[in-house]
Amino acid sequence: MAILKGNAVVGQSGGPTAAINATLAGVIRGALDAKNQGTIDTLYGMKNGIEGFLAEKLVDLTKFFADENDIATLELTPAAALGSCRKKMKSPEDDPETYETIFKIFKKYNIRYFFYIGGNDSMDTVMKLSKYASDHDYEMRVIGVPKTVDNDLMVTDHTPGFGSAAKYVAVSMKEILRDVSVYTTKAVTIVEIMGRDAGWLTAASGLTRLSGGISPDLIYLPEVSFDPEEFLASITEIQKDHPAVLVAVSEGIKFEDGRYVGEGLGGRKIDAFGHVALSGAGKVLEELVKERIGCKVRSIELNLPQRCAAHLASLTDVNESVGVGRAAVEAGVCGKTGVMMTINRVKSDDYSVYYDSADISGIANGVKGVPTEYINSDGNGITDECVKYLAPLILGEVQPVYENGLPKHIVI
Amino acid sequence: MAILKGNAVVGQSGGPTAAINATLAGVIRGALDAKNQGTIDTLYGMKNGIEGFLAEKLVDLTKFFADENDIATLELTPAAALGSCRKKMKSPEDDPETYETIFKIFKKYNIRYFFYIGGNDSMDTVMKLSKYASDHDYEMRVIGVPKTVDNDLMVTDHTPGFGSAAKYVAVSMKEILRDVSVYTTKAVTIVEIMGRDAGWLTAASGLTRLSGGISPDLIYLPEVSFDPEEFLASITEIQKDHPAVLVAVSEGIKFEDGRYVGEGLGGRKIDAFGHVALSGAGKVLEELVKERIGCKVRSIELNLPQRCAAHLASLTDVNESVGVGRAAVEAGVCGKTGVMMTINRVKSDDYSVYYDSADISGIANGVKGVPTEYINSDGNGITDECVKYLAPLILGEVQPVYENGLPKHIVI
Numbered sequence: 001m002a003i004l005k006g007n008a009v010v011g012q013s014g015g016p017t018a019a020i021n022a023t024l025a026g027v028i029r030g031a032l033d034a035k036n037q038g039t040i041d042t043l044y045g046m047k048n049g050i051e052g053f054l055a056e057k058l059v060d061l062t063k064f065f066a067d068e069n070d071i072a073t074l075e076l077t078p079a080a081a082l083g084s085c086r087k088k089m090k091s092p093e094d095d096p097e098t099y100e101t102i103f104k105i106f107k108k109y110n111i112r113y114f115f116y117i118g119g120n121d122s123m124d125t126v127m128k129l130s131k132y133a134s135d136h137d138y139e140m141r142v143i144g145v146p147k148t149v150d151n152d153l154m155v156t157d158h159t160p161g162f163g164s165a166a167k168y169v170a171v172s173m174k175e176i177l178r179d180v181s182v183y184t185t186k187a188v189t190i191v192e193i194m195g196r197d198a199g200w201l202t203a204a205s206g207l208t209r210l211s212g213g214i215s216p217d218l219i220y221l222p223e224v225s226f227d228p229e230e231f232l233a234s235i236t237e238i239q240k241d242h243p244a245v246l247v248a249v250s251e252g253i254k255f256e257d258g259r260y261v262g263e264g265l266g267g268r269k270i271d272a273f274g275h276v277a278l279s280g281a282g283k284v285l286e287e288l289v290k291e292r293i294g295c296k297v298r299s300i301e302l303n304l305p306q307r308c309a310a311h312l313a314s315l316t317d318v319n320e321s322v323g324v325g326r327a328a329v330e331a332g333v334c335g336k337t338g339v340m341m342t343i344n345r346v347k348s349d350d351y352s353v354y355y356d357s358a359d360i361s362g363i364a365n366g367v368k369g370v371p372t373e374y375i376n377s378d379g380n381g382i383t384d385e386c387v388k389y390l391a392p393l394i395l396g397e398v399q400p401v402y403e404n405g406l407p408k409h410i411v412i
Numbered sequence: 413m414a415i416l417k418g419n420a421v422v423g424q425s426g427g428p429t430a431a432i433n434a435t436l437a438g439v440i441r442g443a444l445d446a447k448n449q450g451t452i453d454t455l456y457g458m459k460n461g462i463e464g465f466l467a468e469k470l471v472d473l474t475k476f477f478a479d480e481n482d483i484a485t486l487e488l489t490p491a492a493a494l495g496s497c498r499k500k501m502k503s504p505e506d507d508p509e510t511y512e513t514i515f516k517i518f519k520k521y522n523i524r525y526f527f528y529i530g531g532n533d534s535m536d537t538v539m540k541l542s543k544y545a546s547d548h549d550y551e552m553r554v555i556g557v558p559k560t561v562d563n564d565l566m567v568t569d570h571t572p573g574f575g576s577a578a579k580y581v582a583v584s585m586k587e588i589l590r591d592v593s594v595y596t597t598k599a600v601t602i603v604e605i606m607g608r609d610a611g612w613l614t615a616a617s618g619l620t621r622l623s624g625g626i627s628p629d630l631i632y633l634p635e636v637s638f639d640p641e642e643f644l645a646s647i648t649e650i651q652k653d654h655p656a657v658l659v660a661v662s663e664g665i666k667f668e669d670g671r672y673v674g675e676g677l678g679g680r681k682i683d684a685f686g687h688v689a690l691s692g693a694g695k696v697l698e699e700l701v702k703e704r705i706g707c708k709v710r711s712i713e714l715n716l717p718q719r720c721a722a723h724l725a726s727l728t729d730v731n732e733s734v735g736v737g738r739a740a741v742e743a744g745v746c747g748k749t750g751v752m753m754t755i756n757r758v759k760s761d762d763y764s765v766y767y768d769s770a771d772i773s774g775i776a777n778g779v780k781g782v783p784t785e786y787i788n789s790d791g792n793g794i795t796d797e798c799v800k801y802l803a804p805l806i807l808g809e810v811q812p813v814y815e816n817g818l819p820k821h822i823v824i
Contacts, residue, residue: 016591048596079590086595167817172717174818178491179428179720183498184460189716210816212823300715304601305584308591311724314817394817404622405579405726405806406586411624 004139006112007042008034008329009058012147013049013118013125014086016079017161018168018310019321020147023117024082025075026325027145028065033326035062039333040113045412049085049118050125054101058109059412070410075318076400077409078310080117088121089128092135099132112140113332117325119148119159120365123340127360130338141332144340144360145325149307152198154366155358156342160324161307163317163393166204168309169193170394172302173205173216177246186243186295188235191216192282194306196252198369199223201306204390205248206382215381217245222252223369224379226261231285232292234380239295249281261285311407315396320353327355351392416551418524419454420446420741421470424559425461425530425537426498428491429573430580430722431733432559435529436494437487438737439557440477445738447474451745452525457824461497461530462537466513470521471824482822487730488812489821490722500533501540504547511544524552525744529737531560531571532777535752539772542750553744556752556772557737561719564610566778567770568754570805572736573719575729578616579806580721581605584714585617585628589658598655598707600647603628604694606718608664610781611635613718616802617660618794627793629657634664635781636791638673643697644704646792651707661693673697723819727808732765739767763804 010027012020024045031043045064047057059082065071074081092099105111116126123144130142146153149165173191180189193202199221209215217238220226238245253261262281282299289297320343328341339357346352374386400407422439424432436457443455457476459469471494477483486493504511517523528538535556542554558565561577585603592601605614611633621627629650632638650657665673674693694711701709732755740753751769758764786798812819 012594016594048594051596077590078587080594083596084594171723171818172721174821175490175720175722176716178489178821179716182424182428182460182492182496184463184495207816207818211818212821298716300717301713302717303712304588304591304710305712305714305717308587309584310587311583391816396817397814402809404619404803405808406583406619406623409586409590409624 003039004112004141005039005041006110007044008040008113008115009044009046009053009111010061010115011046011049011053011117012080012082012084013116013122014084014148015119015307016084017147017149017307018078018164018313019161019317020079020117021077021081022075022318022321023145023147023160023325025071026322027115027329028061028071029322030326030329031062034329034333040329044109044111045082048083049087050089051085051087052083053105054098056105064412073401073408073410075322076310076313076398076407078308081410081412086121089125091128092132102129103132103136103138106138106140114140114142115145115328115332117145117147119146119150120153123153123360123363124365126340127338130360141335141337143328143332143336143357145328146340149201150195150198151200152367152369154363154368155340157345157353158343158393160317160321160343162200163314163320164310165194165201165306166207166390167314167394168306168312169201169204169302170207171312173248174208174211176300177208177214180244180246184243186239188245188247188289188293188295188297190247190249190282190285190297190299192249192251192280192299192301194302195222195250197222197367199250200370202248202250203370203374203382203386204394207387207390207394210387210391216248218247218380219382220247220249220253220380221370221375222250222254224375225256226253227256228288232288235289235293249285251281253281311400313398314394315398316393318398324355331357415451416524416553417451417453418522419456420452420525420527421456421458421465421523422473422527423458423461423465423529424492424494424496425528425534426496426560427531427719428496429559429561429719430490430576430725431573431729432491432529433489433493434487434730434733435557435559435572435737437483438734439527439741440473440483441734442738442741443474446741446745452741456521456523457494460495461499462501463497463499464495465517466510468517476824485813485820485822487734488722488725488810488819490720493822493824498533501537503540504544514541515544515548515550518550518552526552526554527557527740527744529557529559531558531562532565535565535772535775536777538752539750542772553747553749555740555744555748555769557740558752561613562607562610563612564779564781566775566780567752569757569765570755572729572733572755574612575726575732575805576722577606577613577718578619578802579726580718580724581613581616581714582619582806583724585660586620586623588712589620592656592658596655598651600657600659600701600705600707600709602659602661602694602697602709602711604661604663604692604711604713606714607634607662609634609779611662612782614660614662615782615786615794615798616806618799619802619806622799622803628660630659630792631794632661632665632792633782633787634662634666636787637668638665639668640700644700647701647705661697663693665693723812725810726806727810728805730810736767743769
C-alpha cells in the first residue's frame with residue numbers, strides 16, 4: 001500500500017453524545033501523529049457535518065488544537081463541538097450536483113482522508129462517498145467512526161457514547177430509587193429512557209442491581225411487545241411487597257399491534273426521516289396507572305441529559321472513544337476505506353477491547369437490538385448475561401476541570 | 413443553663429434533597445460529640461418522620477453508625493435515609509391525642525432532644541412541639557434544621573440542599589446548551605425547573621453565564637407574571653442572532669391573572685396540602701411555540717434528579733449541611749429550643765458563613781422569594797447581583813466512592 005499524502009477532514013453528524021468529542025479528540029491526536037509521520041498535513045474540521053462541508057465551512061483543527069490542554073478539554077465537552085447535521089444523502093444518480101460539489105472541495109483542499117463520526121445515517125454517507133470516490137478514481141480514504149447512545153449499530157461490540165449514556169441512566173436510576181423510596185404510601189414512578197428501536201439504554205437501568213441488589217422493579221424494552229394488562233398486574237403484585245414501584249421504559253416500546261405506546265390515543269406523526277414522532281410512553285403509562293390503579297404516579301423523561309451529561313461520562317467509554325478515533329486515522333493511513341471502525345471485546349474474564357474496521361455495507365442502515373437471551377422470560381427485566389455485557393461499559397469516572405463550579409467545555 | 417441529660421431523636425420530613433442526609437450525618441456527628449461530653453446518650457432515628465415516630469419506629473443511630481466510613485457514605489447518599497413523610501400537624505386543640513402519644517414516647521425513651529430536618533411544613537411541626545413541651549412543662553429542646561431545594565425559607569441566607577440542586581441545574585443547563593447548539597436550524601428548548609412559589613432554582617440556571625459568557629437566553633421566575641406575547645416576541649428577536657434558543661422556566665410561573673401557566677387549558681387540581689397540582693409549564697409553552705412560531709421545539713423537565721443527583725452535589729452545600737446539623741446539636745445542648753438553625757453569610761468579599769438559630773415563629777409558613785433586584789428589568793433574566801449571591805453556593809465537587817461504576821449509598 002503506497003503512502004497517501006494529503007489533508008484530512010473530520011465531521012460530526014446526527015444526535016450528539018457525551019463522548020462524540022472524545023472521538024474527535026482521538027482523530028485530532030491521530031492526525032497529529034500522522035503529521036509527524038509525514039502523511040496527513042492539515043486536519044480540517046467541517047462545521048455542521050456534510051451540510052457545512054458543502055458550504056466550505058472548514059476550520060483548521062491542527063492550528064486550533066495546538067495546545068494539548070485544549071484537546072483534553074475537548075474530550076470531556078459534550079455534544080458535537082464541530083456542530084452537527086441530520087442530512088441523509090441521496091444517491092449520486094438522484095443528486096449528482098451534491099457529489100460534484102463535495103469532490104470539487106476535496107480537490108481544492110487536497111483532502112485525501114475523510115473521517116465521519118456519527119450513527120446510522122452517517123455511515124450511509126460514508127458508504128456513498130467511498131463508493132463515489134472509487135467509481136471516479138479519486139484516491140481517498142473514507143472512514144466512519146461510530147457514535148450513538150442507542151448502541152444499535154451492527155458488527156461493533158458496542159458504540160462510543162453508549163457507555164456514558166448508560167452510566168448516566170444507571171446512576172440516575174439509583175438516585176431516583178433512593179428518592180422514591182422515602183415514603184410509605186403506594187406510588188409508581190415511570191422513567192422513560194431513550195431508545196426508539198433498541199432497548200440498550202433502558203436495559204442499562206438494570207445495572208442498579210449491581211449495587212445493593214435493588215433494581216428497577218420492571219424494565220420494558222422495544223424488543224418485547226408491551227401488554228398493558230400484564231403491566232398493571234405486575235405493579236399490583238409488587239406493591240404487596242413494597243409500596244414504591246420503579247419502572248424503566250424505552251421511549252420506543254410498542255403494543256402487540258405494532259403501535260408505539262408513546263402514540264397513546266393520538267394519531268401517528270412522522271418526522272423528516274420518515275420515523276414516527278413519539279410523545280411520551282411514560283406519560284401514557286402514567287395516565288394508565290392513575291386511571292386503573294389510582295395510586296400516586298409520576299413519569300420522568302430523562303431526556304437530553306442522557307446524551308450530554310459529560311460530567312458523569314464513563315471513563316471506559318471516553319477512553320475507547322478517543323482510542324477508536326485515533327485508530328480511524330491509523331486505519332486510513334494504512335489504506336482502509338469504505339469501512340466503519342469497530343470496538344471488539346476480547347473473549348476473556350477481564351474486560352478488554354481492540355479496535356478494528358468492518359466493511360461499511362454490512363453496517364449502514366442495519367439495527368442491532370437487545371438479543372432475546374438478555375431479556376428475562378417475563379419480558380419485563382434483564383438477565384444476568386445482559387448485566388455481564390453492560391457492566392464493564394460504565395466503569396470509571398472522568399475528572400472534568402471545574403471553573404466556578406461548572407465543568408469546563410471548549411467551543412470551536 | 414443547666415445541662416440537660418437524656419436521649420435524642422432525629423427525623424427527616426418533606427421532599428428529599430441531595431444533602432438532607434449530609435445534615436443527618438452532621439446531627440449524628442454532633443450527637444457523638446455530645447455523648448463524649450456526657451449530655452446526649454443515644455441518638456434515635458425516627459423512620460418516616462413524625463408519622464413513624466407515632467408508630468414508635470425508631471432505630472438506634474449511635475449503634476448503626478458506629479463506623480465512621482458509614483457516616484461519610486451517608487453524607488453523599490441522596491434522599492432521606494430515615495424515610496420521610498408529608499404530615500402537617502394539627503394544633504393540640506384540634507388533635508390532642510397525637511400530642512399525647514408523641515410525648516408518651518418522649519418520656520418512654522427519655523427523649524430530651526428533638527431534631528427535625530425539613531422544609532416549611534416541618535418547621536411548623538417544630539414550632540408546635542416546642543410550644544406544647546413548654547406548655548406542659550416537659551423539659552426538652554426542639555430544633556428545626558432547614559432543608560429544601562427551593563431555598564424559600566425565611567431568615568436563613570440560604571437552605572441546605574439548595575446549593576446542590578442549583579449546581580445540578582446550572583451544570584445540566586450548560587450541558588444542554590452544548591447539545592442544542594449543534595444544529596443550524598431554528599429551535600427552541602424549554603427547560604422546566606422546580607420551584608412552585610420561589611424562582612431560586614430557576615435563577616441558578618443563569619449561573620451558566622459564569623462559564624463562557626453564555627446563559628439561557630430567557631429565564632422566567634414565578635416572582636414575575638408571565639406574558640405569553642412578550643415571550644414569543646423575545647424568541648423571534650433572539651433567533652435573529654442565533655437559531656437555538658434556550659429558555660429556563662420555573663414550574664410555578666403564573667399568568668397575570670394569577671393562574672399557573674402549567675395549568676394550561678385544563679382545570680385547577682388541588683393536592684392534599686391545598687396546593688395547586690401543576691402539569692407542566694414547559695409542555696404548555698412548547699405547544700405555544702409550536703403553534704405560533706412553528707420552529708422545532710422541545711421541553712425538558714429536569715424533574716427528580718434536581719433534588720437527588722448526589723453525585724453532582726455542591727461541596728459547599730454538603731459541608732454546610734453537615735455543619736448546620738452539627739450546630740443544631742450544639743445549640744440544643746446549649747439550651748436552645750423552638751428555633752430553626754440558620755446559615756448566615758459573612759459580609760465580606762470572600763464567601764464564608766456561620767451557623768446560628770432563629771425563633772421558629774418568624775420562619776414557619778413564610779416564603780422567601782427572589783427579590784426584585786435579582787431580576788432584570790425585562791423580567792426575563794437575572795442580574796449580576798443575583799449571580800453574586802448564587803455563585804458561591806455551587807462551588808466545589810464531591811468525590812463519591814464508586815462501586816461497579818455507581819456511587820455508593822447507605823440504606824438504613
